[in-house]
Every structure is written in C-alpha cells, then in structure tokens.
Amino acid sequence: MSHHFLDVAGLCFAYPDGTEALNGVSFRLEHGESVGLVGANGAGKSTMLLALAGLVLPSGGTVNVGGTILARNTVGEIRKRMGFVFQDPEDQLFMPTVFDDVAFGPLNQGLSVPEVSSRVRESLEGVGAAHLSERPTYRLSGGEKRAVAIATVLSMLPDILVMDEPSSGLDPKGRRLLIQLLKKFTHTRLVATHDLDLVMEACSRTIVLHEGKVAADGASREIFENAALLERCHLEPPLCMQGKC
C-alpha cells in the first residue's frame, strides 16, 4: 500500500472578514497521479494550497496525507511529505546562493553534511540546473529561478508535489521545459494554474474549483470539452482545443 496519497474531505475555510474561501472541498489523489487544479480568480485555489500546507487553519474538514491527518502537531510531518512550490520564485528563493537555498530544507531536516551535498546535487541535476549551484539567486533568469525553486523542494524528497502557477512569468521555451519536467516526475502532483494548456499536456485529471466548491473532477479532456461547465466557472477551453494550435 502506497503512502503517497492525498485525501481532502469537506475542507472549509473563512477569512476573518467573513469571506468563505472554501466551502466543503473534497477530493482524493492517488499515488503518481498528476492533477490540475483550475478555477477563476477567487475560486479558492490559493487558499486551498495554503490549507494543505497548514499555513492557514481550516475551520472544518480534514487533510490526510499518506495516512497522517493534518493537525497542529503533525504539520512538520505533513510538510516533509509534501513539497510546495510557490507562485513567485522570488519568495521561494530567499538564500544568498542557489546551493544554500536548495540545501535549506535538508539542513532543517537535520541531515549530515555529505548527505545534504548529494541531495542538492541530485535535485539540481533533476531540474537541469546543476551548473547554477554557486550562483546568487537574484542573478537567475525567470526560467532558471523556476527550475531552482522546484529543486529546493525536490531536495527534501517529498512524496507529493504541490505547485502554484508554475508557468507564470515564463517565456515559451521556459514553459516548454517546465512541462517536460512535470511529465518526467513520478511524484503525486497537484498543479494549481490558469494555464489550461499546461494542464492538458501535463495532467491527466483536472479538478475545477468554483466559489469554494469542487465544480467538477474528472479526466482533463472531458472537462475541457464541457463548454457549459467552463462557462459557468468563468473558464475557457484551452487554446489547443479551440483549434488555435
């Protein structure tokens, strides 16, 4: 039995001002699945991810990661299993050099120095950024920043990868490389994005959020062929399905 599953049941969250961001969200990701999380602005995607990471405390519902239920005392364990890649790599890359940044997680896990070094090397190789190791993080191109941001998470050997808008701010080539990278991973993946073409290519399954609820959950192609559903959730079919490419 694999421990690489993510099970969310009846998740609710309301901001202090009363706005209900999540209103009973439920879904389950199985080992190795690659799932897109889509929805219009304000549909609750970002809040969803913050709740998964235990960065906001949900007012109801459970998050179960490989058999561990998210709670105050299990936050550390959950975060060890789930790797989060945030939308802005500038927020993710806070250490002076690429090496330091990729080593940040493993060092916090208390690993030995040689182990940390080998983890850093392997993760950077995994995203094709081994040559950037000694560079200061502020001197990277957009694509390089994204790749390194992913490596900072890979170095912690997570079971599940959670990404927020991974293709934002990337040029076409950078985006292409990212899609190839996403396809290559064998982790369980959850990708929150507006880039529906990326979802079509890299995710077999799609969850549509609308007004804090799951509006649809199924095979990506089926969902994007459902024009009425997309319209209702303020979405449009991916360009490749509009016959534009």
Added chain:
Amino acid sequence: MHMADALLSPAVGGTMWAVAAGLTAYSAKKLKDSPDESRVPLMGVLGAFIFAAQMINFSIPVTGSSGHIGGGMILAILLGPYAAFLVLVSVLTVQALFFADGGLLALGCNIFNMGFFPCFIAYPFIYLKIAGQNPTRKKILLAATLSAVVGLQLGAFSVVLETMASGISELPFKTFVLLMQPIHLAIGFIEGLITTAVVTFVWQARPEVLEASSRKTGLRGIPMKKVLTGLALAAVVTGGVFSWFASSYPDGLEWSMARTSGSEELEAPEGGIHATLSALQEKSAFLPDYGFRKAPANEYEAAAGEHAHWPAVDPGTSLSGLVGGSLTLILAGMAGMLIRRLSSGRN
C-alpha cells in the same frame, strides 16, 4: 548625516565600535530570548524596504529641494527597538560597503548616531508615550514628528562630539553645533512628516499591521540603567585602551578635551593630567615623535610646547615629505601597471 572615517581618530572610532558591538550583541540576545520565526523574513524584507523607500524622492515644501526618508522611526514602530536596531545595523553596514557612506571605522559611530537614538531613546520614551495606546492621526503626527526631531538632534550632536573628540577637523565646537543642529531640525521635521504620512497610510489601510507590531514588540520598559552603565563602561575601557596605543600625537581625546574645556589659548596646561599623559606617551610611544626628536635645542622644545598640538615646522621635513610622498605615489601607480601587465600576460 553619516560620520566619516576621514574625520575620525582610531580612539574615537574604536570606542564607538565597541559601543555599537555591545548594543548589537544586547539586541541579538534580546531577540533570542523572545523567539518569533516570522521575524527573520520580516526584518530582512523591511531592511530592503528602507533602501527601496529611499528611491522615492519627494519635494520638500517651501525649500524647493528634494529629499528622501531615513526610515529609522518606521522600523522602530513596526519592529520594536531591538529588531529595528539590528535592521538599522544591517542597513548602515550595506551603506558603508556599497554606497561609500561613512566607511568601516565610522560604522560604529553611525550605528550609534542613527540606530541607538531612534530605537532606544525616541521610540520608547517619546513615540510609545504619545501614540502607544489608541493612536489617532493627531497623536501619530505629534509622536512621529517629535521622535524624528529628537532622534536626529541627538544623532547630529553625537556627530559633533565624535568629530570634536577626534580632533581632525578645526571646526570650533560652537560653530559646528550651530551648523549641524538647525539643519537637522529641518531634516527632522521632514522625516517626521513623511513618517506620519506612511504610518497613517498603513494604519488606515491595514490597521492590524500596526496593532500586531505593537503587541509583538513586547516592550515593557527597557532596563535603561543597565544598558547605559554597560555602554559607559565599554566606552571608558576601550577609549582608554585605544588612546593609549593609537596616537603618537596628543591629538586624540585628551587634546580636544583640553581644547573644548574652555581654554581658548593653545597652551598646554602646566602639570596635571596633560603633563602626565605626555610623559607617559614619550615613554610608551613606539617611536618618539620624529618632529620633536629632530629638534636639537631646548628652546625649540619649549616653542613646540607652546603650540601644544602643532607638530614642529621643519622645512627640511616638508621638502622630503613632499618629494618622498610624490615618489611613493608614482611607485604605487607603477606597481599597479606592473601587476596588470603580469596578470594579463598570464591569461
């Protein structure tokens, strides 16, 4: 205004370094005692914010010139004295390294002048007293302006004292004070106004930010007595040690003290501390001062004594200095060219 290396003596610079190091260690310890991991990125980003905010040059009413924010008070208001002080230390260090502001020896002075006063004097004793509880727009205006003015006045006065104690500048105490204080009164008012504008903006847009920070600082009276005693002790000890070793002229602390203590004449006081000091100095100096040693006759010695701090005028020394100095500079330039040729030949 940043204090500069060029106007400092090692004794004063070293003393202020010790004071700044003491304050830094104390603040670091205080932060360690009340751990809050969200403070690490907050302090860092706010330090960067200071540099960014200084990019925004605004026009100063009436004068037609333009200025930018200093930011010390904003940091203190958002972070509390200890964290704000450390952020200012980091900002001033980066300014010394990248902006040529002041220099490394003067860093100690600058940390004291621009960090200590806003964080440990103006903030707890003025800002918090006025606008600590139930802030209103008026209270913030009064508190921010008053604390900015007082902080800058103290800082400017401290620059004057440090310059006087170093004795490199000829500016008389009175003139320097009259020069520095009014300028910094104006700067203080502007700083107060812009601080008020920023704080009220934040207070209206996101009141929880200010509330959270005032709760977080956990400032229940700084043990000022302890801090000041420690500082005074550090200052006296290091000051003593530095002036003992660093000067082969009587141009350090004791010179300026003799000078500013009222005697307009340049005569060295007979006997007393000064005589003891110079006697000590003659014994302890690495080399007897070359100007004095060259003087052959006793009356020359006496003449030199009359000027107390003037080194002897010796045309011979002047010429050799001028020519020798120029030769040295030429040699230094040639050394540079040689190194460049050698290293480019290697590549």
Added chain:
Amino acid sequence: MGRVEPSLFSSTSDPGIDQANRPDPRAFWVVTFAFVLTVTSFGKYEISRLTPLFFYPVTIGTLYGVSARALLRKAFFALPFVLLVGLFNPLLDRQVLLEIGGYSLSGGWVSFFSITMRSMLAVTSAILLAMTTPFDRLCLGLEKMRVPRVLVTQLQFLHRYMFLLRGEALRMVRAHDLRAQGNKPRIALSTAGSMIGLLLLRALDRATRVHRAMLVRGFDGEVRVLHPLRFSWSRDGGFALGWILYFVLVRLVNLPEWLFGWVVGR
C-alpha cells in the same frame, strides 16, 4: 542616508569569477580594518606619510580586476560631507606649517588635504572589500568571526531583497512620472507618503510569503547554512599577515622620507 545611484549596485563581484584563488573573507575583513586603522592613526597634518598606503588599493584593485574609474567614482560620493567639514580647516587654522621655496602653506590647508586623502583611502578600502568578495562570502566570514547569527542572517536577507524592492520602487516612481505634469515631475510629500506606505504594505506581504515558503521547508527559527569557507594559512594567513606587516612598517618608518634620502643620496 543612501543616495539613489543605481550604478553603485552593479558592484558585487562577478559570480563568474572563480573565488577559489581569492583570499578568505575573514582575512579580507581583518586587512581592511587594519588598513582603515592605519590610515586614521596618522596625525592630521600628515600627507606624505599616507602615500605609501596607496599601494594597498592599487595592488588589490589591479589584482582582482576592479576598474579604477568605478572605484574612484564611488569614492567621490563620500567626499561632500567630508569636504564640507574639512573646508573649515583652512579658514580657521592659519598657522604656517610648510615652507617650500618661499611658498608657505597653512596648517589648515595641509590638514584639509590630509582629510581628503584619508577619505579616499578609507572609503576605497571598504568598497574594494565589497567589490572583490561576493556578499554571501562576506557574511559567512562575519559569522565565522563570531558576529551574532541574527545579524548575519539579517544581512543576507537584506541583500537578497534589496534589488527586488528597489525594482518595485523604481517602477512606482516611473508610473508616477509618466502621469505627472511637467518635464521634471516632483513627488509631493503627501503622495510620497502613500507611495512609501504602499511599498511598505507590499514589503510586508512579501515577508509573509517568504515566511510561508520557509515554513513549508521546515524552518524553525534558525537559518542553517553549510560553510564552505576554508582558511588556508599559506594563502589567507599570508595575505593578512603580509599586509598587516606592511601597514605596521608604514606606521613606524617614514618611507617617503627614506625614499627621498635614498634618491638624493643622503
């Protein structure tokens, strides 16, 4: 406080340059301090005796490929305050100090030149330190020299986000200028208040996001770094000791006079 001069920021040493052959940052910090102390230890009427100290910036600058123009440009930024204070010396100190071929120079002018020279020397050495050693290595060096960890982390974060936030500020000013009237738009004090306030709110948001990114990677309040610094006694110890000995020599022996005597054949 700091002036707006974007070019000053282009200084951090090129990451492409191999740092292995450069002295350990600790050695560099120590030498720089020794240098500044030596410069400031001379009396205020010393000019010629300061000249041997120029060997240091010239050597370091050329060895590590720092352009003299960039260096001087930055050093000049430090001059205004120093000159302002220093200019009073010629006015107030009229005692004749130097006589050469019938021309006399007052002590005030001599000390004025001395102050200018001190400023150039001291400031150049600090800038050289920053231009030849990457900032993270300077910080590592500081940590190894027992500077409190909080401050070192603070310096690292400050440096990391300095460029980013300055970019934000710059874009904000540009957006203001494009919509403002006149050829040389000025920002009114009240406008500046809300601009800076907005910048501050963005900075606070940024801090929250960074904090989150740190938390999910197991941050517990302590920033850990591996320390790749290796102090080699032959390279770094030699570097530090060599220069310090030179500074001591400069302090104890009047080299220019000695040089003069040697040339004149006395």
